[in-house]
Amino acid sequence: MFKIYLSIKSYKLFQIPYVKYTGTQTSFTNFLCFSHSQNFTKPGEQEAARCDTRAQLEERGCMGKDIVSPLNILTVTKNTALSTNAFVKDEPIQLRPQEVNLKLRPGLPRTFKLDFRRVEGYPVDLYYLMDLSYSMEDDLRSIKTLGNELFKALQGITKQGRIGFGSFVDKTVLPFTNTNPEKLKKPCEEKELFCQPAFGYRHVLSMTENKADFNREVDKQRISGNLDSPEGTLDAIMQAAVCGDRIGWRNSSTRLIVLTTDDGFHMAGDGKLAGILEPNDERCYMDNKLYTKSNDMDYPSVGQVASQLEKNNIQPIFAVTKNMENELSRMIPKSEVGVLSEDSKNVVELIQAAYNRLSSKVTVTHDALPDNVRVTYTPLCPGGGPAGDKGVCDNVKVGDLVSFNVTVTADECIDRERSFLIGPLGIKDKLKVSLSTRCECECDDPKEENHKDCDGKGKVKCGMCSCNAGFVGQKCECAIGEKDESSLRAACRKDNGTECEGRGDCVCGICQCYAQQGGSTYYGTHCECENESCEKFQNKLCGGNGKCRCKICECNPEYEGTACQCKKSDEQCRTPSGSVCSGRGTCQCNQCKCIEGYQRPYCLTCPACQTPCITKGKCIECLGFQTGPFSKNCSQTCKSINEFEMVETLPPGKPCDVRDVENCRVFFIIKQLDGEDNYSAQILKTRECPELPNIYAIIGGSIAGVALIGLLILLIIKAILYMRDVKEFRRFENEQKKGKWSPVSDICYFIEIITLAQIHYSLFYVLFSLCVF
Numbered sequence: 127m128f129k130i131y132l133s134i135k136s137y138k139l140f141q142i143p144y145v146k147y148t149g150t151q152t153s154f155t156n157f158l159c160f161s162h163s164q165n166f167t168k169p170g171e172q173e174a175a176r177c178d179t180r181a182q183l184e185e186r187g188c189m190g191k192d193i194v195s196p197l198n199i200l201t202v203t204k205n206t207a208l209s210t211n212a213f214v215k216d217e218p219i220q221l222r223p224q225e226v227n228l229k230l231r232p233g234l235p236r237t238f239k240l241d242f243r244r245v246e247g248y249p250v251d252l253y254y255l256m257d258l259s260y261s262m263e264d265d266l267r268s269i270k271t272l273g274n275e276l277f278k279a280l281q282g283i284t285k286q287g288r289i290g291f292g293s294f295v296d297k298t299v300l301p302f303t304n305t306n307p308e309k310l311k312k313p314c315e316e317k318e319l320f321c322q323p324a325f326g327y328r329h330v331l332s333m334t335e336n337k338a339d340f341n342r343e344v345d346k347q348r349i350s351g352n353l354d355s356p357e358g359t360l361d362a363i364m365q366a367a368v369c370g371d372r373i374g375w376r377n378s379s380t381r382l383i384v385l386t387t388d389d390g391f392h393m394a395g396d397g398k399l400a401g402i403l404e405p406n407d408e409r410c411y412m413d414n415k416l417y418t419k420s421n422d423m424d425y426p427s428v429g430q431v432a433s434q435l436e437k438n439n440i441q442p443i444f445a446v447t448k449n450m451e452n453e454l455s456r457m458i459p460k461s462e463v464g465v466l467s468e469d470s471k472n473v474v475e476l477i478q479a480a481y482n483r484l485s486s487k488v489t490v491t492h493d494a495l496p497d498n499v500r501v502t503y504t505p506l507c508p509g510g511g512p513a514g515d516k517g518v519c520d521n522v523k524v525g526d527l528v529s530f531n532v533t534v535t536a537d538e539c540i541d542r543e544r545s546f547l548i549g550p551l552g553i554k555d556k557l558k559v560s561l562s563t564r565c566e567c568e569c570d571d572p573k574e575e576n577h578k579d580c581d582g583k584g585k586v587k588c589g590m591c592s593c594n595a596g597f598v599g600q601k602c603e604c605a606i607g608e609k610d611e612s613s614l615r616a617a618c619r620k621d622n623g624t625e626c627e628g629r630g631d632c633v634c635g636i637c638q639c640y641a642q643q644g645g646s647t648y649y650g651t652h653c654e655c656e657n658e659s660c661e662k663f664q665n666k667l668c669g670g671n672g673k674c675r676c677k678i679c680e681c682n683p684e685y686e687g688t689a690c691q692c693k694k695s696d697e698q699c700r701t702p703s704g705s706v707c708s709g710r711g712t713c714q715c716n717q718c719k720c721i722e723g724y725q726r727p728y729c730l731t732c733p734a735c736q737t738p739c740i741t742k743g744k745c746i747e748c749l750g751f752q753t754g755p756f757s758k759n760c761s762q763t764c765k766s767i768n769e770f771e772m773v774e775t776l777p778p779g780k781p782c783d784v785r786d787v788e789n790c791r792v793f794f795i796i797k798q799l800d801g802e803d804n805y806s807a808q809i810l811k812t813r814e815c816p817e818l819p820n821i822y823a824i825i826g827g828s829i830a831g832v833a834l835i836g837l838l839i840l841l842i843i844k845a846i847l848y849m850r851d852v853k854e855f856r857r858f859e860n861e862q863k864k865g866k867w868s869p870v871s872d873i874c875y876f877i878e879i880i881t882l883a884q885i886h887y888s889l890f891y892v893l894f895s896l897c898v899f
Contacts, residue, residue, distance in 0.1 A: 166192075166589060176589065194588065196564045198236040199229040203560075208243045208527070217378055218245040221555035228534055228561045235535040239506075240557060242488060242550055243527045249286035249379035251333050252276075252477070255362055257387035258293045258322075260314050260351040265386065268471050273341040275474045283481060288333040289340055290373055294362035296352040296392070298324045299400040299421050303352045313351035322348040326420030327362040329412060333374030359391035363442070364426045365417050367434040369410035378554060380485070381440040384477055386466060388447045397424030408434055432458045437493075441552040443480040445473050460489055460551035489551045490517040490530050496544040496561065504531040539565040604634035620652040629653035650676065663689035687715050701728045701800075709800035721802060738796045738805060742767060743784035746794045750809035753787050768799070769806035776810055790815035 166188055167175055178186075183193055204225035209218040222241045230236055254276075258266065280287035296302045303324045304313060314321035331343040366373055366383055375381055394406065406426040411419040435442060435458065444463040462483050464476035492501050503517030504510075506529040511518045517530040532548065540563045549556035569588035576582045580591035583602040593602035598611060606614055618625045618632035625632050630639035630653040639648035648656050655676035663669030672681035672690035681690035692715030699706050699713035706713050710729040711720035720729035745764035747754035750772060756763045781793045790813040797806050 192589075194569050196231055196568055198231055198234055199227075199564070200236055200238055201227040201229075202238075203227055208241060209245050218248065219555070220244055220248075220553060221549060221557060223557060224555075225558045226560070228559060229564050230534065230536040230561065231564050232536050232538055235533050237531050237533040240490065240530045240532050240548065241527060242490070242529075242553075242555075244485065244488075244522070244524050244553075246524050247284050247286060249288075249376060250280060250284050250382065250481075251288050251290070251375055251379045252280060252382045252384060253290040253292060253333070253366055253373060255292045255294065255366055255383055255385045256347075257295070257357055257359070257389070258347065258350050259295050259357055259389070260318075260349055261388055262386075263349045265388070265466070266347060266349055269386075269473065270341075270345050270347075272471070272474060273337060273344060276477075277337045277340070279474050279478050282478070286379070288335050288374070288376075288379075289331075290329075290333045291331040291340065291344055292327065292329045292362065292366055292373075293347060294327040294358050295325055295350045296354075296356075296358040297326050297361075297397070297400065297402075297420050299402070300353075301399055302354055302358075302392070314349060318349070320348045322350050324350055324352065325416065326358050327365050327417040329365070329369070329372055329415045332372065333376070356390040356392045356396075357387060358420070358425065359385065359387060360393060360426050360428070360431050361417060361420060363431050364406065364408065364434060365410060365412060367431070367438050367440055368408060369412050370438060372410070372412050372415075375438070375440075380552065381438070382477075382481065382484075383435075383440055383442045384445060384473075385442060386445045386473065388466070392425045394425055394427035394430070406430060428457045436460070436551065439552055439554050441484050443477060443484075445476050460484070484552065485524070486520065486522050488519045488522050488528055490532075490548065491515070491551060492546055492548045495546055496540060498537040498540070499544075499546075499561065500535045500537065501548070502533045504533070506530060534559065534561070536561065536563050539563045599633045600631060600638075606634070609635075618652065620654060626653045629656075661689040663687075663691040692716065698727070701730070703800065705800040709804070710802050737782075738798065739782035739784075742796055742805060742807070743782070743792075746770075746782075746784065746796070746807060746809055747786045747792055749807070750792065750794070750811075751786065751813070766803045767796075767805045767807050771808050772811050773808050774811060776808060781810070786813070788815065 166186075180193060180195065184190065202223045202225070205223040206219050208220065208222050220243055223238075226238065228236060254269075256262070256266070256269065276289060277287075280289065298310060299305060304310070309324075311323050312318075312321050313324045330347065331340060334340060363383065363385065397403070400421075402422065402424050404423050406423050408426065408430055411417060411423075434440075442458060442461045444461065445466050446463065448465050462480035464480050466473065466476065490503055495501060502513050502515060504513040505517045505519050507519035507522070509520060513531075513533075517532075519528045519530075522528055540561065543560055543562040545558055545560045547556040547558055571588065572586050575585050576594070577584065577586045577591070579586060580593065580602045581597075583597040584591045584593035586592075591600065591602050593599065596606055598604045598606055598614070614635040615625055615632050616622075617635040618630075618637050620627065626637035626639070627648075629648040630637040632638075637651065637653045639650075639653040641647045642656065642658065644658060646657060648654075657674040657676070658667070659677055660668050660674035660679045667674050668679035668681065669685070669687075669690040671685040672679045674680075679688060679690050681687070684694055686692050686694050695716045696706050696713040698716045699711075699718045701708055707718040707720065707729045708724075710724050711718045713719075718726050718729050720726060723732040723734050725731055725733070742764075744754050744756055745760070745767055748756040748760040748764055749767060749770050752760070776793060776795055779795070781795050783791050783793045786792055792813055793810040795808045798804065799806055
């Protein structure tokens, strides 16, 4: 299929669209072409008609010589032959070509061939990176005895081999390492005599060919320790990759990192456990051979480590225990893994086997691509994998030539030249691809500056006029004079929208509308109208019962509806009283279309509307009894109640009632007539008013209540005093029985009782007086 889009350059020059191929890679003989014939377009036809397939253009009468169809251009700018001899001193050439320049037509792929041959004896730089946590004690003892064997194995691979050494444990902060000063100096167990202080990553020995230097530095190494099981592995790999000048990586060498560890690794985000929030920035921080940002910067992510390894052409070999066999290798491309024995004595065989697997596998890929660019690789080797975003050839021997078909596609126009690199993983040799796109039609235009077909006021570019300053129009026929071209174009935009609605050309501030495929043309001030997109009924425009005018159906006299689908009739809209939709709607297609709130079929009821018992209550008071807030202007304010009647009794049913200004209840019945605000009412002549209160009864009752309360209080006091007197009398009787009393004593006691009784009586009299008065 073909998909049209606007090219940046084509649009600016010619105001026409370009085309993008989105199908499969088949024949491109029918790819988009451009006619630059001056008389190709007809009056009112869009200039976009010039862009089409070659077959369509020829069918419409465009001559082959007038068809412009730019193709891809591949220029090989550097193509030095591959090296055939073994590596000596000169820089070998292992990849061909070295530089190409591509000019691509958007959507049209271009394929070229890429050759690779590994030279014999290519230098190898091997960096041995060892975990020195306490659990690796026996492994350290083994590696101290394997230095000679390591060099011997490396000499078997190449005569240009060098070895370096580095070690790591973990960050020296809690919770990764015990930060007690004594434990920082000796993080191992007490019985361990040879234990070095805790550290993150230490570079011990730069790349060297000297076995004695390697053996001496490795022999100096001592075990260390930390608290948790995971180690700072990724910190160490990152610094070994980015600190190239400190490690001593050569520019022309196969770079290997051999990592030996028996446990897992911390990754990005784990540093937050120690309050380390700064993310790893993938830069070198090494001073006095120590990683100085270990406690200030978080661990890198696996993706960051993989990116730097690929960027620096370093291939890792993971020599790990069985439980860690696949953890890192499956996440880092172009890496190998081998299982260490308990004491690491098999590390030499492991490195040899891993190197052989790495060197026999050639994986070609690319670095970051420009936007909207795709690259696929097709291996041309026995047993090569399928085409994809990587090309892989296995079982490749040193000196074998392997080839790949590289296909580059630009999906859209690129504003300027971009470049990217292609090459085998782990190899320095790269192919530089410089890429640009062909988004302009290259036409054989007449040389005249003021061509006659442009009214002598412009020159022809690809069949269209490019007007001189001060002139616009398809044929440069419009002189804008002192007017600004932008203001003329603004006149062709409706509501600041698209110029002429995208259906015409703006000429001198006036839209010249295009013709449609059916033969009719767009029309209107801004070409906003056309007569072919009105609503259809039964697959007929305007139901066949009207004409389409500017997207709206104009129905014949006896039809109506948005698609003229209904005969005019109001039979189903008439109420029993003869009104249409009760005066609260319109009859459309023989159905009532009610005003908001009212329901079909006749717009009689409005469930959501407020009841007139409430809304018309003040008008009922005004009309029936000339009171209330509307009494001064009742006829004007309450004209919605056209009819009202004062009656002695109301018809059966629940009436409405409201309270008037005198707090009387007014009863009435109200009925809605035809129309939205039209009512009739029956009002009951008799109001229901509340009776006035009896003031004398209220006063008398209050006095009686006070007297009753006072009497009750006196009775309570009298009862209390009586009970006390009874108690005193009984006490007197008991004492008289127990003792002998003289007549004088009896008289005195009797006088005392009489005195108390008089006091009680006086108190009773005072309280009674207070209660009464």
